[in-house]
Each structure stands twice: as C-alpha cells, then as structure tokens.
Amino acid sequence: MRVLLDENLPQRLRLHLAGHEVVTTAYQGWAGWSNGALVRAADELAFDILITADQGLNYQQSLMGRKIAVVVLSTNKSSVVLANVAKILTAISAAKPGSFSLVDITTREER
Numbered sequence: 001m002r003v004l005l006d007e008n009l010p011q012r013l014r015l016h017l018a019g020h021e022v023v024t025t026a027y028q029g030w031a032g033w034s035n036g037a038l039v040r041a042a043d044e045l046a047f048d049i050l051i052t053a054d055q056g057l058n059y060q061q062s063l064m065g066r067k068i069a070v071v072v073l074s075t076n077k078s079s080v081v082l083a084n085v086a087k088i089l090t091a092i093s094a095a096k097p098g099s100f101s102l103v104d105i106t107t108r109e110e111r
Contacts, residue, residue, distance in 0.1 A: 048069065
C-alpha cells in the first residue's frame, strides 16, 4: 500500500512499516498544509492511507467519495508510536477506502 505519513508523527515510523511504500508529507513538499488540502492531494496522487495523530481530522474532513483511508493514532509520542508498530500495521491492513480508524496506543500513564 502507498502510505502518507503526516508531519505530526515521528518520521522514523516509515522505516518500520515494512511491506508498504511510505512517504512523508515533508518529502512530498506538503509540510504545513491544511488537512483538507492534504487529504485532497493524497487522494489525487493515489495514496491508499494517510497516517496522522490529528484526532480532529475525522470531524473536519469527509472522506465520502474518496479512495484514501485515514488511520489516526491516539498519540504522536515517538517511543509509544514505535513500540506499537504491530497495531499500526494491523490498522493499515484493515483500512478500507473512504474510512477513518482510530488506533489507541496510549499507555495507562498518558490517559
């Protein structure tokens, strides 16, 4: 799958998503873009998944008629994200076009 990794996540995550073509928003030249522009551009360039920690994105953007899926992580803390790669990979595999999914990876201490 073609995965776009949002700028609010640790960029090293891309190295841990084996089996997927992972590109960062910074690499695409899209750092700082609004969520609407980002989703639209990613969908137009045939990315399958956008991974972000922006938990408001599902309230701000509609994916109706889009092919891209959005996977939202519950935190962007690098150590927590990298410790939960298996959960993230499971969410990528389960994602359907036009869907949002939340992956709760927060630890008990962070709640």
